[in-house]
Amino acid sequence: MKPKPLVAASLALLLAAVLPQSVNAQSAPSIPGYTMGQKSLTKAPYTLADLEALKKTLLFSEEDTRYLRMSKPILADQTEAILDVWYGFVASTPELVVYFKNNKTGAPDGAYLGAVRKRFSQWIVDTADANHDQAWLDYQYEIGLRHTTAKKNKTDKADSVPLVNFRYLSALTVPVTTTLKPFLAKKGASAADVEKMHAAWVKAVLMQTILWSYPYVREGQF
Ligand code: HEM
Secondary structure: OOOOHHHHHHHHHHHHHHOOOOOOHHHOOOOOOOOOOOOOOOOOOOOHHHHHHHHHHOOOOHHHHHHHHHHHHHHHOOHHHHHHHHHHHHHOOHHHHHHHEOOOOOOEOHHHHHHHHHHHHHHHHHHHHOOOOHHHHHHHHHHHHHOOOOOOOOOOOOOOOOOOOHHHHHHOHHHHHHHHHHHHOOOOOOHHHHHHHHHHHHHHHHHHHHHHOHHHOOOOOO
């Protein structure tokens, strides 16, 4: 039997109240180590005005924000397949997989890879959300720290190498965004929209890797 419209609407409201909404920052506290929006986070050493200036330089406009948002429903249910490709790339590149190495065994640490993967999945949705507010900015600083000696391994109590070397951070933008493109095209968007979503993703990922670079740069020179 089909529910009456009013009953269906009430049911939807009730479910929206009790179930987590889409996967976003506010509704994802259950991901171990994911701390976007938490008070414990250090305030980013760069400001929202600095971010605006960086966006100008990257030619990142309101249009890019719109196209990132357009990509969200397209990517949201493909995150596992996307991560299979990205993790496959890292796993098959010895120069990269070494950063997930377990110091005792010398082999890739499956538990560490798995724990990071859950936050990586959330990151896809957060990037598409393009919510460039202070909480987002503070979490960019945190992600940067997690790639460096300051915080790498701490979140997952991993026994691994102490940092991801700086030179690879922005370089990975290319494989990440190149391999994302077919996923953007999978849900029937026009070729022009796929191009624009892809361009927005290239800028968004490069922008984040630049923000993550802060802890690598000499005091006062970022
Ligand atoms: C486009 C460049 C990159 C992107 C988009 C990216 C994305 C991410 C994300 C989303 C996380 C989880 C952040 C969190 O804890 O919430 C993470 C952590 C991590 N990434 Fe990257 N990353 C990039 C470059 C690299 C490179 C080049 C390596 C080298 C293999 C790497 C290795 C790691 C490691 C080892 C962690 C875990 C750090 C920890 O111990 O907490 N990443 N990355």
